[in-house]
Amino acid sequence: MNVVKEVPHETGNALGAFIEEVKKRNRHEPEFIQAVYEVSESIIPYIERHPIYKKKKILERIVEPERVIMFRVPWLNDKGEIEINRGYRIQMNSAIGPYKGGLRFHPSVNLSILKFLAFEQVFKNSLTGLPMGAGKGGADFDTKGRSDNEIMKFCQSFMTELYRHVGHDLDVPAGDIGVGGKEIGYLFGQYKRIKNEFTGVLTGKGTVYGGSMIRPEATGYGLVYFASEMLATRNDSLKGKTVVQSGSGNVAQFTIEKCIEEGAKVVTISDSDGFVYDPKGIDREKLQFIFELKNERRGRISEYAKKFDCEFFEGERPWKIKCDIAFPNATQNELDEADAQALINNGCICVAEGANMPCTTEAIHAFEKADILYGPGKAANAGGVAVSGLEMSQNSLRYAWTRKEVDERLRTS
Ligand code: NDP
Ligand code: 2IT
Numbered sequence: 023m024n025v026v027k028e029v030p031h032e033t034g035n036a037l038g039a040f041i042e043e044v045k046k047r048n049r050h051e052p053e054f055i056q057a058v059y060e061v062s063e064s065i066i067p068y069i070e071r072h073p074i075y076k077k078k079k080i081l082e083r084i085v086e087p088e089r090v091i092m093f094r095v096p097w098l099n100d101k102g103e104i105e106i107n108r109g110y111r112i113q114m115n116s117a118i119g120p121y122k123g124g125l126r127f128h129p130s131v132n133l134s135i136l137k138f139l140a141f142e143q144v145f146k147n148s149l150t151g152l153p154m155g156a157g158k159g160g161a162d163f164d165t166k167g168r169s170d171n172e173i174m175k176f177c178q179s180f181m182t183e184l185y186r187h188v189g190h191d192l193d194v195p196a197g198d199i200g201v202g203g204k205e206i207g208y209l210f211g212q213y214k215r216i217k218n219e220f221t222g223v224l225t226g227k228g229t230v231y232g233g234s235m236i237r238p239e240a241t242g243y244g245l246v247y248f249a250s251e252m253l254a255t256r257n258d259s260l261k262g263k264t265v266v267q268s269g270s271g272n273v274a275q276f277t278i279e280k281c282i283e284e285g286a287k288v289v290t291i292s293d294s295d296g297f298v299y300d301p302k303g304i305d306r307e308k309l310q311f312i313f314e315l316k317n318e319r320r321g322r323i324s325e326y327a328k329k330f331d332c333e334f335f336e337g338e339r340p341w342k343i344k345c346d347i348a349f350p351n352a353t354q355n356e357l358d359e360a361d362a363q364a365l366i367n368n369g370c371i372c373v374a375e376g377a378n379m380p381c382t383t384e385a386i387h388a389f390e391k392a393d394i395l396y397g398p399g400k401a402a403n404a405g406g407v408a409v410s411g412l413e414m415s416q417n418s419l420r421y422a423w424t425r426k427e428v429d430e431r432l433r434t435s
Pocket of ligand 2: 194196
């Protein structure tokens, strides 16, 4: 799914003029323009009231990356053939700290997608209150169907170029779609080998070599903590609620784990092939199956439907299933206006984004109009990068905090 959305057309106002300029300078980058539109829509009225920001061209500066790096990634597959991918690192903004943000390995990766992600990261990272600038990177490499050996070869070649652009005080990448603990391990090993130094150049590392407790769990746990706080503003909680969520990767898995702990029932799980509806809810035993299926065997989510005798909806998204709370946890533009209307009509009271920009602009407007709770990804999924920031602190201290200490910081941040 690589849905491209046109932003609404505005004329005759400051927002319209600004977006036209951004479109002119960034032709063929629809996701980036969408992300800029959504931020501009809410901050241009403020800038109009405070001419200092206009005079200093803050918005014009913030939409231009400080640096864009694109590079060739040649590597040898298991058949001995040469494959070529394209690697990227967008160093978006270093105003408040070293560039910080994930790496995405997915065939859909292109400049537009990485620039939108790097742009969102600027606001997300500053919201954590930690001294982190913003970046994003990755490659159009498909990890699906690849052996461990192929993934290692690819990561080593990718880092053979990336190493000269990153560093613990310069730019600190982490994981995102297609990049988990295993890939971070291969990338870290290659960096260490080339530079001959052991520093916290990546976050999401294994705990035996400098990783933080709770980093794998942080985005999903943080999302559920954030949703709990949203519900508390309406004197409500997660207990007894029915949850619909998408994806079955890192964010989805730990969202489900925390929902179970909080007494909510998660009834859907998906991947790019479709979704499974489990009306009885995903319990700890079923979650264990998902961990093994997705993290060890790298299988398809339809296997869950077979194993636990549930319905699998091929090629569909889960938003038509009745729920109280929805967590889009897979990818950008996976929830459109019609999906938003279906959720609202079915009585959904809260939507919080685990993924980056999963709801289209029209879907967000529909949630706002219906006055249901809506948590944008820049805030709702910031737990992941917040714990990455804590991993950087621990690496600088050459010290490791306990699971309880990190979780407490995540919960209260
Ligand atoms: P994973 O690679 O672990 O999982 C991604 C999940 O989303 C998989 O189930 C995958 O299905 C599905 N998916 C990916 N691309 C598509 C697509 N184009 N269409 C349909 N389904 C798709 O990634 P994460 O869980 O880490 O990331 C999920 C989202 O959360 C992303 O938007 C990411 O940017 C965001 N995020 C991640 C953070 C982190 O710390 N990891 C932090 C903050 C946000 P399949 O296996 O079939 O591809
Ligand atoms: O989108 C994100 O915030 C991430 N993929 C995590 C970034 C990080 O540096 O931990």
